[in-house]
Amino acid sequence: MNRDYLDKLLQSKKYRDVCPDTVRRIWAECEARYKKPKDADKAAREALHGITGAFLTPADAAACAESLRDWAALDRPDALLAEALRRHASTRERLPLHAMDALYGRIFEITGRPGRVLDLACGVNPIYLGARGYDVTGVDISASAVGLVNGFGASCGAPVRAVCADLLCDGGIPAERFDVALMFKVLPLLERQRTSAAARVMDAVNAAFIVASFPTRTLGGRNVGMAGHYADWMATHLPDNRAVAGQFETDNELCYILKEL
Ligand SMILES: C[S@@+](CC[C@H](N)C(=O)[O-])C[C@H]1O[C@@H](n2cnc3c(N)ncnc32)[C@H](O)[C@@H]1O
Numbered sequence: 001m002n003r004d005y006l007d008k009l010l011q012s013k014k015y016r017d018v019c020p021d022t023v024r025r026i027w028a029e030c031e032a033r034y035k036k037p038k039d040a041d042k043a044a045r046e047a048l049h050g051i052t053g054a055f056l057t058p059a060d061a062a063a064c065a066e067s068l069r070d071w072a073a074l075d076r077p078d079a080l081l082a083e084a085l086r087r088h089a090s091t092r093e094r095l096p097l098h099a100m101d102a103l104y105g106r107i108f109e110i111t112g113r114p115g116r117v118l119d120l121a122c123g124v125n126p127i128y129l130g131a132r133g134y135d136v137t138g139v140d141i142s143a144s145a146v147g148l149v150n151g152f153g154a155s156c157g158a159p160v161r162a163v164c165a166d167l168l169c170d171g172g173i174p175a176e177r178f179d180v181a182l183m184f185k186v187l188p189l190l191e192r193q194r195t196s197a198a199a200r201v202m203d204a205v206n207a208a209f210i211v212a213s214f215p216t217r218t219l220g221g222r223n224v225g226m227a228g229h230y231a232d233w234m235a236t237h238l239p240d241n242r243a244v245a246g247q248f249e250t251d252n253e254l255c256y257i258l259k260e261l
Contacts, residue, residue: 002037015048019141021169060087061144072155081131088124090185093252110246110257111209114179121186127152130160138162168197173204181207185215202239210258217252227254
């Protein structure tokens, strides 16, 4: 393994927020594919950019933290919670808050009110669940998102925590039992990182229900038939030990509730 290139990647301003296991994994995959370290480095940077995207910029993370501080200091107004959540590109698509409340209402009507929720590739989503009184454990490769979730849990005493880990690396998926595991808008992203990864992660999840969602609009808001594409994908990737307990579509998200058999 070429330590110089890997160390530079690990320390680079752009990727030092990413879980080090992810950077090592991507580097190892690219190094195996390219003869020249320079080509491997270029490919690794492209792959890391594709995974981390621009879900949460440093400026947005700072603004999110500020809104959460104000939220805790005041009487926890929904307006400030929404202001914090909209800083993450993925959560933003689920706002306003009454739409998020309705989404979870539909999910928990089928699963029952969960005691313990696992949120895989969570972004800042656990902050919403914690603010609504749920016990939630998040996992994400973004140290900033994980930091915001843990800061929120600590500052308001909510049972909310997150770990910075990679779902495709050993130990990335918590082994303990949960009532509901959320995999919101992440299965296609995992599949892009490694063929069959989505199925393997679903197999490894130890929860009575998995709730998987898929985006149905492009980032620009266009409807280009993504719902049909992901419905076909789900039909062929349904894990053997799960059955569809419910499915529905919101304005921009397709949701599947998969029950353990
Ligand atoms: C489209 S966002 C979805 C965030 C959240 N689930 C939601 O819907 O609000 C994808 C998230 O997956 C995370 N992610 C990507 N690859 C990952 C991996 N291999 N392990 C853990 N998290 C990952 C990203 O950091 C990002 O926060």
